[in-house]
Amino acid sequence: MTTLGSTDASRWVAGWIPLPAVDPLAGAEAFGEPSVYWERPLVREAAAGWGEAGAREATNAAGAQAVLKELSAPDSVRWLEAPPPELPGPWFGGMRFSASGQDAGWSPFGFGRWTLPETLVWRTEKGLALAVFAPEGPGAEDRVRSRLSRMGSVFPSSYRHPRGTPQTLRVSSPRPDFEARVERAVEAIRAGNLLKVVLARAVEVEAEHDFDRVDTLARLREQNPRCATFLFQAPEGTAFLGATPETLCRLEGRQLETEALAGSAAPARSGELESSDKDQREHQAVVRYILETLQPLAERIESDREPALLPLKNVVHLRTGIRATLREGVGVAELVAALQPTPAVGGTPQALALEFIAAHESLDRGWYTGPVGWVGPGRAHQVVALRSARVKARQARLFVGAGIVAGSRAEAEWHETEMKGLAMLRALGGGHV
Numbered sequence: 001m002t003t004l005g006s007t008d009a010s011r012w013v014a015g016w017i018p019l020p021a022v023d024p025l026a027g028a029e030a031f032g033e034p035s036v037y038w039e040r041p042l043v044r045e046a047a048a049g050w051g052e053a054g055a056r057e058a059t060n061a062a063g064a065q066a067v068l069k070e071l072s073a074p075d076s077v078r079w080l081e082a083p084p085p086e087l088p089g090p091w092f093g094g095m096r097f098s099a100s101g102q103d104a105g106w107s108p109f110g111f112g113r114w115t116l117p118e119t120l121v122w123r124t125e126k127g128l129a130l131a132v133f134a135p136e137g138p139g140a141e142d143r144v145r146s147r148l149s150r151m152g153s154v155f156p157s158s159y160r161h162p163r164g165t166p167q168t169l170r171v172s173s174p175r176p177d178f179e180a181r182v183e184r185a186v187e188a189i190r191a192g193n194l195l196k197v198v199l200a201r202a203v204e205v206e207a208e209h210d211f212d213r214v215d216t217l218a219r220l221r222e223q224n225p226r227c228a229t230f231l232f233q234a235p236e237g238t239a240f241l242g243a244t245p246e247t248l249c250r251l252e253g254r255q256l257e258t259e260a261l262a263g264s265a266a267p268a269r270s271g272e273l274e275s276s277d278k279d280q281r282e283h284q285a286v287v288r289y290i291l292e293t294l295q296p297l298a299e300r301i302e303s304d305r306e307p308a309l310l311p312l313k314n315v316v317h318l319r320t321g322i323r324a325t326l327r328e329g330v331g332v333a334e335l336v337a338a339l340q341p342t343p344a345v346g347g348t349p350q351a352l353a354l355e356f357i358a359a360h361e362s363l364d365r366g367w368y369t370g371p372v373g374w375v376g377p378g379r380a381h382q383v384v385a386l387r388s389a390r391v392k393a394r395q396a397r398l399f400v401g402a403g404i405v406a407g408s409r410a411e412a413e414w415h416e417t418e419m420k421g422l423a424m425l426r427a428l429g430g431g432h433v
């Protein structure tokens with residue numbers, strides 16, 4: 001059910017049925033770990049996919065743009081009956097933060113990779129729905145019909161609660177290295193034209209037993225209702241998963257929703273966030289960047305007057321909501337190419353910040369801080385992959401970062417990144433963190 005083979009089909013047959021069930025994740029009981037998962041509990045959006053009826057891979061940014069363009073165009077799927085309304089996806093995937101990296105653990109993910117699941121289950125206003133996709137060809141319609149009734153009849157009607165017992169995790173991430181890099185960044189900001197740079201670090205985690213990634217998803221969505229919980233399997237038994245608070249773009253036709261998310265504090269100190277000069281500067285750099293970037297792409301742009309607090313379990317952020325009506329012909333491919341990486345994960349000025357990251361971060365970010373999510377004809381939701389980990393067997397590599405501006409202190413940035421890592425560590429089953 002979860003084998004991932006590259007299929008290079010370009011047209012698919014699909015059918016769907018309503019499903020008398022409540023939780024797409026519960027399908028894991030019958031079909032095993034999903035190949036893709038997406039959930040935003042606060043808005044009751046959830047989708048789980050199994051298997052792979054189609055795959056698209058990109059080896060660089062231009063290739064990724066071409067894939068996103070293809071996947072957002074109409075007509076690649078022929079529905080046996082009327083297409084379902086409000087279908088998320090049906091393509092799910094993501095791409096790297098930057099072109100190159102040294103970490104072989106990221107190779108199965110490629111630069112960019114998107115999956116069309118064989119089976120997709122998602123929440124609708126009325127309950128769940130199940131769709132089946134098969135490459136166009138002789139017998140495809142029959143295969144779709146028989147799989148629909150077979151999968152529909154065995155789909156569990158229960159809700160998948162977290163249930164694994166906590167296990168001891170060995171966690172390591174050298175603090176002096178990170179703090180030295182923060183100090184180097186503060187020095188570069190003082191000395192030159194760099195205004196802000198986001199520095200990330202990896203946290204190596206080793207468990208006693210293989211991680212139960214379905215259980216991790218169950219915990220992530222429960223503990224982070226305001227975030228988008230996601231999972232993408234890649235070949236060779238590896239997966240990238242997390243729960244991120246940051247939307248890069250949500251598109252319905254020409255209507256775009258995006259946001260600036262930058263500036264962070266511990267929940268107990270959230271009162272200071274709105275008056276903190278450092279956090280406001282960090283935040284406004286992102287707002288300005290998004291507004292300027294959207295200018296040539298949009299007919300109308302509107303943003304919140306001032307940032308509001310976005311309270312998460314272990315950390316509070318400043319958030320400014322931004323909405324726009326896009327010009328004709330601008331879609332998810334153009335938006336991702338233009339917006340990514342925002343200064344919320346790169347810095348300002350962009351070129352200097354990316355240069356600093358490449359020279360000093362000593363980290364292959366892979367898909368962390370890249371855009372991940374779903375895409376389909378005229379609709380898409382791409383989030384920025386924060387608070388996430390690459391997981392294989394009993395090894396996990398977690399990623400956390402923080403924006404460095406003039407006045408940043410290494411010790412405080414260390415603690416900020418520790419807070420940001422807590423949600424993922426707990427979800428991996430670390431009972432003691």
Ligand SMILES: C=C(O[C@@H]1C=C(C(=O)O)C=C[C@H]1O)C(=O)O
Pocket residue numbers: 198200246261262263264317344345386387399400401402403404420
């Ligand atoms: C880089 C991360 O987060 C980003 C940095 C933030 C900050 O520095 O205040 C806040 C939200 C994100 O844009 C991360 O979580 O790893």
